[in-house]
Amino acid sequence: MAEKQKILIVDDDTNIAELISLYLTKECFSTKIVNDGEEALEEFTSYKPDLILLDLMLPGIDGYGVCREIRKTSAVPIIMLSAKGEIFDKVLGLELGADDYMIKPFDSKELVARVKAVLRRFVNGGTAQPDAPIASTTEQDKSVSYPDLTVNLTNFSVEYCGKNLDMPPKELELLYFLASHPNQVFTREQLLDHIWGYDYIGDTRTVDVHIKRLREKIKDHESWKISTVWGIGYKFEVRK
16 A cells, blocks of 8 residues: 655644644545644654645744745745735745645635645656757656756756756746747746646736746856746747
């Protein structure tokens, strides 16, 4: 029998945490509940979860701080949970490396669906299926290579200028998808559909946030760059 995937639930509201645990246990997940940020960081190391459901408003270290610390060493999927619905809060969560963001109160079926979707993308290396790109690619291990850049979805690694880059799953999937379709322009809506697979939070600025983070880590190269096509979206521009 396959080992159950482990979900770490971080929420100081015990009732909500136990309800979430019940929903996920019925779907054959293994769960562990913690109630504050410090305990979350401790259990992350010992429990080794496959995904974290992370409430923002926590005593001690808040959800943003927990996410920031975890992203220093791990790309484990993180879904943020919050009663806050402001765009600023969503964008900040995404900028810190969260993979999804759900606003309380939420439907139990939607929560389970999003957990499964995020885990599926993380385990299977994304849903995007590349066309035949100009770059060097390996279909078997889902990798794409350009001068000074190799993106591999099989082991979720990025090598840039001879060094390995730490990159959250969504950023890596977005980079891989664009790089797998050189010089092809995609709208923000198309990228949301390809990478997230559903109406993420109803805001295309999600894509802008991830592009911004990619550009902070990967600078324009003489052979390629991530280009903005004003009024439309983005493309991975290859210079011949």
